[in-house]
Every structure is written in C-alpha cells, then in structure tokens.
Amino acid sequence: MLNTSQELHTSQELNILHGIYIGTECLVAVSATLGNILVIWVVKMNSTFQNMTLHFIVSLALADIVMGILVMPLAIVVSLRISTHFYTCLAMCCLIVAFSNASILSLLAIAIDRYLRVKLPTRYKIITTERRVWWALGLCWFLSLLIGLVPMFGWNKAEARTSEFLRCQFISVIRMDYMVYVIFFTWTLVPLLIMCALYIEIFYIIRTKLSQGTTNARGTGGFYGREFKTAKSLALVLFLFAISWLPLCIINCVSYFYPKSQIPEVLMYLSILLSHANSAMNPIVYACKIKKFKNTYLLILRTYILCKKPRASSDRANNRATVINQEVLICQYIPDH
16 A cells, blocks of 8 residues: 555656656747747848858757757657657657757857868858858758668667557667767767867967967957957857757766666756757857847847837947838838827
8 A cells, every 4th residue: 555655656746747847848949949040030131140150050040940849849749658650759769869969060060160260261261162051051961860860770679679569768769879879979979079179279279369469450350359259159059069968968878888777767857958958048149149149139129029110320230221121111010009
C-alpha cells in the first residue's frame, strides 16, 4: 500500500514536471519565432544592413525560426511518448537533430567572414562575392540536413526493436554513439574550437592594428573600431550558443560512456530547454549590443505595432526615408481614437 502511494506521488510529480516542460517549450518556441522574424524584418528594411555578413545572420535567424515552428513542437510530441511506427518516430527525431544543429555552421560562416574582413580588408569584397556567399549558405544547410538524417540511412536502433510500433522516445530510436561522436565531437565541438580560435585571432589583429597607431588615419581607425564592436557582439552570440548546448551534449556523453548512470528527468528537461532557449537569445543580443538593431526594433514597434508616426530627426538618420514614408502611409489607414 505504501509503495503504491509512493508510486502515485512520483507519477503526479512527473506529470507536473512534464506539464511545466511543455508550457515552457511553447513559450520559448513563440519567443524564438517572433524574435527571429523581427531580426529578418530589421535586416530587410534597413539599408545599412545590406552586406554579406547579414546573409549569414539571416541564415542563423532562419535556423532559429525553424527551431520554433518545427523542432520544438516535434520535441513536445516526442516527449508525450505516443505510440507510433518506428520509422515515424525516427524521422521526427532526425528532423530535431538536423535543424537543432543548423545554427552551428551559420555561426562558423559568420566567424570566417569576420576573420576575412579584418585579416584581408582590401581583398574582402573580392573574396566574399554574393555568389560565393549563397553557395556557402546552401552548403551549410545541405550538410546540416545530411548529418541530421544519417540515422535514417541505418545508424539507428532498428535491430533492437521488438515490434514495428513503439512508444516514441529519442533514446529508443537514436543511437548515443552517433550523438556523441558525430553530433557532439565532430559537428559541435570541432566547429566551436575553430570559432574560438578565429575570434581570438580577430581580436588580436584588431588590437595590433589599433596599437600600431592606425587610429591616426581616421578611416582605418574607425574601421577597426567598428569591427571590434561587431566582433564582441558576435562572440557573445557564440558564447551563449556554447553554454546553451554543452550541458545537453555532456549529458549525452555521460549516458553513453556510463550507461548505468541515472540522469534525473528534471535535469534532462532543463538541458533541453536551455538548448532550445538559445534560439530566442540572439534577437535580444542584437538589440542590446548593436545600436542600429535597437533603433530599428523601436521603429517597428512604434510604426507597425503602436502605429505612431516615426520621429523624423532620429529615424531618418538611421533608416531609409522611403521605408519611413511607407510606414506613415500604413498608419494613415487607421483612424485616430
């Protein structure tokens, strides 16, 4: 009788925990989707953002939007442990892996782009042509999907299943050796180390150029000053990505190398939520660290949400006059109360 009561109490606690997880996951999904749509909106409407680096930032935002509208809902479905066909469950888990890791190559592309910009400033525009950028973006997404769909081609737990149908769980269909050796060591850790090395080199180059007295030339000093601020913001994005994803990767390593260890379910939920929350962090970083993003965020808030006429003196200095005129026309259709 006592054991039954304890089991019932534990079951109720797990149900509450699962409910909190689903509610939080939904909140993160909405925040990530809306926030990154706003990022793309800002880039689209602000002419000063039309450069090659922003192509990669938009790619990163698109990856985070997919996280919000596809990956997080699929994660909720998988967490419900519904009864489904093995390959249906496997397909859902593969999509989660594929798009969860789409951000890493966009971050790597951003780091390489910033490195080329400070290392070879005079040849940067020759090297980073629009065609090459589009090819790089296509390759990033293709590789993300290819690596994420590897379990569909046979590296899965199909041989361990006892029937065609099962209660869908990530660990029931995805092998941990794939998650550790491919997704963590190869796909996450190696790019992270490369990016850290690139940003260290970027800051070293900028510091060297500024300390050599290049600030005497106003254009050069201003260029490296701007690059320093941009590099700090993008390095913060990388840092947040690392601290968001490493806990889940470490838990996967513990599960694989120490299979008898029992990972508390609350810890697993927290690590999953932290990794997903990273998709909602970047728009906040841009708003706090990049002034033009913040100004354009405020412009969108006033014009499209509050429907107020933009202040001519400040907004025209930071945004295209044609965009402002369009925004004023939009608001003229709504009568004042």
